[in-house]
Amino acid sequence: MRNLLIRTLAGAVYVACIVVALMWCPPLLLALSVFALFMCLRELFNMALGPSGFEAQRTLAILTAVSLLVLVWCHCAYGIRLEYVFLGLLPLLGLWITQIFSPKRFELEKLSLIACSLLYVTLPFLLMPRMVYPTVSFDGRMLLSVFILVWMTDIGAYALGTLLGQKPDSRKLAPEISPKKSWWGVVGGVLCGLIAAIVLYFTGLFRLTPGHCIALAVLVSFCSILGDLFESLWKRHFGVKDSGNLIPGHGGMLDRLDSILFAQMAAFLYLAVFNLL
Numbered sequence: 001m002r003n004l005l006i007r008t009l010a011g012a013v014y015v016a017c018i019v020v021a022l023m024w025c026p027p028l029l030l031a032l033s034v035f036a037l038f039m040c041l042r043e044l045f046n047m048a049l050g051p052s053g054f055e056a057q058r059t060l061a062i063l064t065a066v067s068l069l070v071l072v073w074c075h076c077a078y079g080i081r082l083e084y085v086f087l088g089l090l091p092l093l094g095l096w097i098t099q100i101f102s103p104k105r106f107e108l109e110k111l112s113l114i115a116c117s118l119l120y121v122t123l124p125f126l127l128m129p130r131m132v133y134p135t136v137s138f139d140g141r142m143l144l145s146v147f148i149l150v151w152m153t154d155i156g157a158y159a160l161g162t163l164l165g166q167k168p169d170s171r172k173l174a175p176e177i178s179p180k181k182s183w184w185g186v187v188g189g190v191l192c193g194l195i196a197a198i199v200l201y202f203t204g205l206f207r208l209t210p211g212h213c214i215a216l217a218v219l220v221s222f223c224s225i226l227g228d229l230f231e232s233l234w235k236r237h238f239g240v241k242d243s244g245n246l247i248p249g250h251g252g253m254l255d256r257l258d259s260i261l262f263a264q265m266a267a268f269l270y271l272a273v274f275n276l277l
Contacts, residue, residue, distance in 0.1 A: 010248045014256065018147060022132070022140030029132065029140065030073055033125060037065055039253035040121045043243040047234060048113040054104065060095040061114050065122040067091060072126050076133040120230075121254075124261040127268040134277045142277075145197075145206050146220055146267045150259050152196035153189040153221040154228075157181075160188025173225075178232040186225055193221035208276060216270055220263045227262030231255070 021029035045058045067088035074080045099111055131143045164170060165182025173181040197217030200206035206213050231254060235243065244252025271277045 006248045014247065015151070019144065022144040022147070026077070026132070026138045026140075030070075033073075033128060034066055034069060036253055036257060037069055037122065037125050038062060039244070039246060040257060041065055041117060043246075043252045043254045044117040044121060044234070045114065047238045047240055047243055048117060049110060054102075054110055054114065056098045056102070057095050057111065057114055060091045060098060061118050063091040064088060064095065065118060065125070068122065069125050069129075073129040076129040077138070079136070121261065124265045127265060130277065131264070131268055131271075141205050141207065142267075142271070143264070145200050146264055147260065148200060148205075149193050149196050149217055149220040150224040150263045152192040153224045154259060156192025157185035157189030157225060160191075161185025174229055177229055177236055181225075181229070181232075186222075189225055190218060190221040193217045193224075212274065212276065216267060219266050219270055223266040224259035224263040227259040230262065231258035 017028075017032060021032055041062050042058075045054075045061070049058070067090075068085070069088075071080070071085040071088045075082055075085050095114070099105055099108075104110070128143065131146075132138055132140045134142070161180070161182050161184050163184075165172075165184035166180070171183045172179065173183055173186060194214065194217050197206060197213045201208070201210060201213045208216065231243070235241065242251030243254035246252050247256060268277075
């Protein structure tokens with residue numbers, strides 16, 4: 001009971017911070033984004049490389065990600081020239097140079113893990129400023145809608161997956177990666193995502209036509225499930241249960257955002273293709 005209470009309180013604080021930031025406080029959103037990006041990369045590097053080793057490369061990779069995020073934000077929010085955004089790549093150049101002179105210079109598989117981690121986590125964060133600044137004015141409603149779709153997908157997948165997906169004859173989604181996830185969970189997640197999209201449409205938070213609302217809800221739900229599976233793949237490969245212990249009862253920051261990473265990127269691409277940003 002105590003663990004459930006801690007998990008619930010931590011989840012409530014997490015949700016409240018995101019809602020406040022996306023609805024009323026752009027500086028808080030930027031601060032939370034920088035912190036979340038930093039923690040996700042740190043957890044992923046600790047998972048893939050261990051708690052020590054390649055310190056310079058880790059630092060430069062995180063500095064690259066944070067610099068790019070801040071500069072992209074400044075481009076979208078304050079109109080700084082796009083050329084200045086590329087200055088955020090300077091630490092990346094330092095990362096390659098550092099590897100040349102490192103005592104572990106030939107352990108390129110480690111460098112590959114750093115590069116893959118950087119791309120996996122950072123790219124979705126870099127798309128976020130454009131979603132909350134569709135014009136010169138801040139508007140976090142679309143991104144908040146995506147978060148809500150992901151949260152409802154998680155709830156639906158857990159509920160129906162627990163109710164029907166744990167029976168002996170139920171078909172598992174990817175048993176080698178996550179033995180408990182079933183196709184019933186997928187069904188429950190997509191259904192809850194669709195219900196959430198309908199509610200968001202009638203409340204005015206989802207500023208799209210009904211057809212786009214339904215299509216985006218299905219896309220976000222599927223991609224959030226895939227995002228969860230992708231992080232599970234990393235954790236299973238490296239033999240860890242959680243990416244970290246930052247959030248009581250929930251694990252690490254990456255454990256909370258794994259679904260968001262895929263879902264947000266998919267939502268951005270959908271909105272961009274149909275000129276809905």
